Amino acid sequence: MSTPAPPLTPAEPDERIAKPRLADRLIVRPEIGALLGAAVVFLFFSVSTEQFLTGDGVATWLDDASTLGIMAVGVAMLMIGGEFDLSTGVMTASTALVTATLATQAGWNVWLALLASLAFAMLVGAFNGWLVMRTGLHSFIITLGTFLALQGLNLGVTNLVTGTVQVSGMRSTDGYESAGFVFASTMNIGGTEFQVSILWWICFAAAAALLLVRTRFGNWIFAVGGSPVSARAVGVPVIRTKISLFMLTAFAGWLVGSINVLRFASVQANQGIGLELQFIVAAVVGGCLLTGGFGSAIGAAIGALIFGMARQGIVFARWDSDWFMLFLGALLLAAVLVNNTLRRRAERVRR
Amino acid sequence: MRSCRWRAAGLLATGALLLSACTGPKAAEPGAPDAGAAPVLDGPLRVAVISHGTAGDAFWNVVKNGAEEAGRQLDVQVEYQSDGDPGRQAKLIDNAVAQRVGGLVVSMANPQALRPSVENAVRAGIPVITINSGEQQSAEYGALTHVGQNESLAGERAGERLAELGKTKLLCVIHEAGNVGQAQRCSGAEKGFAGSTSTLQVDINNPADVQARIRGAVQADGSIDAVLALNSQVAANAVGGIEQVGSPAEVATFDLNSDVVAAIRAGDVLFAVDQQQYEQGYLPVVFLKLYHDNANVVGGGKPVLTGPDLVEKGDIARIADYVERGTR
Numbered sequence: 001m002s003t004p005a006p007p008l009t010p011a012e013p014d015e016r017i018a019k020p021r022l023a024d025r026l027i028v029r030p031e032i033g034a035l036l037g038a039a040v041v042f043l044f045f046s047v048s049t050e051q052f053l054t055g056d057g058v059a060t061w062l063d064d065a066s067t068l069g070i071m072a073v074g075v076a077m078l079m080i081g082g083e084f085d086l087s088t089g090v091m092t093a094s095t096a097l098v099t100a101t102l103a104t105q106a107g108w109n110v111w112l113a114l115l116a117s118l119a120f121a122m123l124v125g126a127f128n129g130w131l132v133m134r135t136g137l138h139s140f141i142i143t144l145g146t147f148l149a150l151q152g153l154n155l156g157v158t159n160l161v162t163g164t165v166q167v168s169g170m171r172s173t174d175g176y177e178s179a180g181f182v183f184a185s186t187m188n189i190g191g192t193e194f195q196v197s198i199l200w201w202i203c204f205a206a207a208a209a210l211l212l213v214r215t216r217f218g219n220w221i222f223a224v225g226g227s228p229v230s231a232r233a234v235g236v237p238v239i240r241t242k243i244s245l246f247m248l249t250a251f252a253g254w255l256v257g258s259i260n261v262l263r264f265a266s267v268q269a270n271q272g273i274g275l276e277l278q279f280i281v282a283a284v285v286g287g288c289l290l291t292g293g294f295g296s297a298i299g300a301a302i303g304a305l306i307f308g309m310a311r312q313g314i315v316f317a318r319w320d321s322d323w324f325m326l327f328l329g330a331l332l333l334a335a336v337l338v339n340n341t342l343r344r345r346a347e348r349v350r351r
Numbered sequence: 352m353r354s355c356r357w358r359a360a361g362l363l364a365t366g367a368l369l370l371s372a373c374t375g376p377k378a379a380e381p382g383a384p385d386a387g388a389a390p391v392l393d394g395p396l397r398v399a400v401i402s403h404g405t406a407g408d409a410f411w412n413v414v415k416n417g418a419e420e421a422g423r424q425l426d427v428q429v430e431y432q433s434d435g436d437p438g439r440q441a442k443l444i445d446n447a448v449a450q451r452v453g454g455l456v457v458s459m460a461n462p463q464a465l466r467p468s469v470e471n472a473v474r475a476g477i478p479v480i481t482i483n484s485g486e487q488q489s490a491e492y493g494a495l496t497h498v499g500q501n502e503s504l505a506g507e508r509a510g511e512r513l514a515e516l517g518k519t520k521l522l523c524v525i526h527e528a529g530n531v532g533q534a535q536r537c538s539g540a541e542k543g544f545a546g547s548t549s550t551l552q553v554d555i556n557n558p559a560d561v562q563a564r565i566r567g568a569v570q571a572d573g574s575i576d577a578v579l580a581l582n583s584q585v586a587a588n589a590v591g592g593i594e595q596v597g598s599p600a601e602v603a604t605f606d607l608n609s610d611v612v613a614a615i616r617a618g619d620v621l622f623a624v625d626q627q628q629y630e631q632g633y634l635p636v637v638f639l640k641l642y643h644d645n646a647n648v649v650g651g652g653k654p655v656l657t658g659p660d661l662v663e664k665g666d667i668a669r670i671a672d673y674v675e676r677g678t679r
Contacts (some may be wrong), residue, residue: 056449064442155528155552164534168463260438264464268437270528315446321432322406 030287031299033339037285038306041331045313052316055192062194065308066201067092067256069301071275072282073201073208074252076300079283080212081245082225082292083132083139087124087146089275091253094150095121096261097158097269100167103174110175110262118254124150125250129243151273158269168266176262184263197259201301204255208297221245226293282307285335287343294343306335396454396643397428398636399447402483403460405435409583409608410628414482416677417632418456425640437464444468447477454478454639457494458631459485460530466492478642480635483628484532486654495642496650498634500626500658502532505605506539508659509579509624513603514544516621518577521548522568522600526555526585533581536605540579549575558588566592569600576600583608583623590619607662607679612671615664626658629678 051057071088078085095117102113128146132139158167170176183200186193212218220241223231232238261267286303288295310331314324400418404411415431422429432447434440437460445468447455455477459465462485472479473493481489481497489497513521521544523537541548551568553561565588569575578593578600580586586604593600603621604611606628614620634655641647649655662670673679 051450054449056445060442060446060449063445064439067438164531165528166461166531170463263467264438264441264461265466266437266461266463268461268464271436271438312442312446315432315443316450318430325406 030294030296030343031302032287033342034286034299034302034306034335037331037335037338038302038309041306041309041313045309045316049313049316049318052313055190057312057316059192059194061308061312062198062305063308064312065305066195066197067259068275068278068282068307069201069304070197070204070256070259071252071279072286072300072304073205073297074249075276075279076283076286076288076295076297077208077212077221078245078249079280079288079290079292080225080295081221081242082228083242083245084143084280085128085246085249086140086143086276087128087150088249088253088279089272089277090147090150090154091121091124091250091272092257092260092275093154093267093269093272094124095254095257096267096271097154097167099258100170100261100267101158101161103176104167104169105161107174110170110173110179112175114179114258117257118251121250121254121257122247125247126243128250129246132246133239133242147276151270155269165270166266166268170261170265179258180262183259195263197263200255200259201304204252205297205301212297217241217244222293278307281332285332285339287339289343303335306331395426395428396640397430397450397452398422398454398456398639399450399452400429400431400456400632400635401440401443401447402431402433402458403435403437403440404433404458406433408433410606413677413679414628414632417629417634418636419632420678421633421636421640425636427636427640429636437461441465441468444472448472448475451475452477453643454480454636456480456482456632456635456639457485458483459488460532462488462492469494478639480638482631482635489654490652495648496638496652497654498631498638498657499654500656501654502535503539503542505624505626505659506536506541507543508539508661509536509603509605509622510540510543510545510548512543512622512661513540513577513579514546516577516601518544518601519546520572520575521546521577521579522565522572522575523548523550523579524561524565524581524585524589525550525552526561526580526582528552528554536581537579553585555582555585558584561585562588562592564592565589566596569593569598570596573598578602580604582606583611586611586620586623587614590614607670607674609671609674612667612674615662616667616671618664622661622663624658625660625662625679627660627679628657630657 045052098117099113102108185196220236223236282303283300286299469492479494481494483499486497525533583606587610589602605624
């Protein structure tokens with residue numbers, strides 16, 4: 001028996017197979033900053049207001065976060081894929097208007113009208129993606145065009161068909177009750193009514209997160225967002241992936257539009273304008289990079305949660321609403337700064 | 352992959368479970384709200400005023416001033432919130448209900464969208480008063496009363512007055528695309544005016560564009576001799592636009608501000624249709640206080656009208672100071 005050879009540098013194993021510390025493993029997650037921010041906002045309003053933690057209170061801010069969250073998740077996926085969509089806010093109104101017009105003016109069954117508006121959304125999404133890929137122009141410009149066109153279409157067509165600027169009367173259409181059950185019902189949990197949109201939000205975020213981190217398509221999204229040239233070189237179908245992402249965002253717009261039109265039973269032609277920026281903000285707060293290739297769907301959902309908690313928390317705190325936007329802006333800046341710091345640290349950890 | 356599938360299955364199962372406890376929204380006409388729940392009426396009265404105005408809107412600031420002044424005088428805690436998006440306005444109402452406020456004042460620019468929230472508040476035993484818009488739906492949704500100006504009547508009055516002043520061709524300028532009240536004003540004006548009327552769509556957020564488009568419209572049709580603005584800022588832009596092209600058109604407007612007062616005084620604006628929105632903030636707080644202390648209701652099932660009050664050159668001396676301090 002010879003003496004065993006001394007182990008190969010046991011103190012310093014190969015860094016590539018090293019098991020990083022828990023803190024370091026957490027810090028490379030894009031959503032960790034948002035999670036911290038959400039915890040801070042949650043604690044702040046839980047302590048400083050009485051109603052924030054009551055059943056009704058929770059239902060209120062979850063409701064506010066839900067539709068924003070669905071959109072933020074869709075927008076985040078597209079941003080990870082390296083593109084923007086400015087037509088998302090107006091898309092929520094356009095799809096709702098298509099549904100409402102077909103149901104109330106043409107007398108279609110609500111389900112059929114919903115299918116038609118879904119087809120419309122898919123077409124617009126595919127058109128956005130196709131044009132971006134075809135022209136090579138930045139998606140910012142292309143979707144700005146779609147945004148303006150849809151805005152005009154919404155107002156023009158609504159006025160033409162109904163003679164006024166909103167479509168109402170959804171409650172007395174065929175199939176309203178069953179469609180309303182799916183998209184706009186409430187769940188009674190412990191004596192409090194929660195909107196079903198919260199469930200949609202959770203399911204959509206979970207599905208998107210699975211798609212992003214567990215499937216080949218998810219890898220493609222990161223690849224086309226990080227570097228389309230290298231992605232194409234290794235055989236990723238860049239065009240197909242990006243067009244699918246635009247369609248996914250349009251789908252989110254359709255989902256939110258349907259939830260809104262069935263819940264509020266009416267649509268205003270100018271609804272949704274300006275919301276696209278809120279979706280992007282929620283996605284960025286949730287850890288998405290504006291340059292693409294990095295981010296998470298769960299993070300975007302949490303970003304929307306921060307937005308919802310802050311927006312309703314301010315009301316619960318009974319602050320003068322004149323200062324509302326200032327607070328929101330400060331909060332968002334803080335969240336983005338925290339994210340940024342964490343991301344830098346994360347990049348150091350990776351290296 | 353296996354864990355993923357299990358997770359998906361779990362998710363679906365939870366979803367199904369939650370859905371089974373769901374209640375859909377009521378279709379068509381739901382029955383009258385329950386009168387059972389007792390209102391929370393102890394302690395000092397707290398009133399939430401939730402409007403559809405955007406933050407910083409001069410018109411709604413006067414409403415806010417009215418509500419807060421009434422609150423100070425009557426020892427009522429008044430909180431003012433607003434959001435131009437009907438969905439988010441509905442959420443503000445839900446929020447007030449969650450806080451169990453003692454009274455709710457709501458402007459209903461899009462009544463259908465607010466319906467579930469308003470009815471929910473009524474069911475929770477919170478007295479609701481609607482203001483400004485939504486007169487027709489007010490009683491149906493269970494509100495105590497409506498305080499506001501009937502937009503069609505106000506438009507009609509403005510149209511009549513313009514006809515009396517000898518005008519023959521009217522341009523009605525709509526500045527908010529989604530606002531039903533504005534469409535009602537223009538169609539009211541058309542009815543009262545009885546002459547030829549057309550409408551023009553502009554964007555209130557872009558004053559330069561407002562001016563350019565009004566200028567373009569009066570330039571393109573030299574026979575337009577009256578422009579009806581539905582907002583004081585639009586009126587100022589209209590006066591500027593008309594001056595630039597030397598059109599014979601004269602401007603009348605809805606709503607007052609210090610610019611309009613100056614313009615009426617200078618003869619640039621014929622008159623302003625004042626809906627006296629200060630009353631729309633002030634009166635509901637008084638009514639809710641009366642209801643709270645004495646179970647009084649006002650209006651007898653009919654709306655309480657705050658306008659229209661036509662302000663012309665002869666009235667301007669009296670009113671100027673009130674406009675200056677933000678109460679008219």
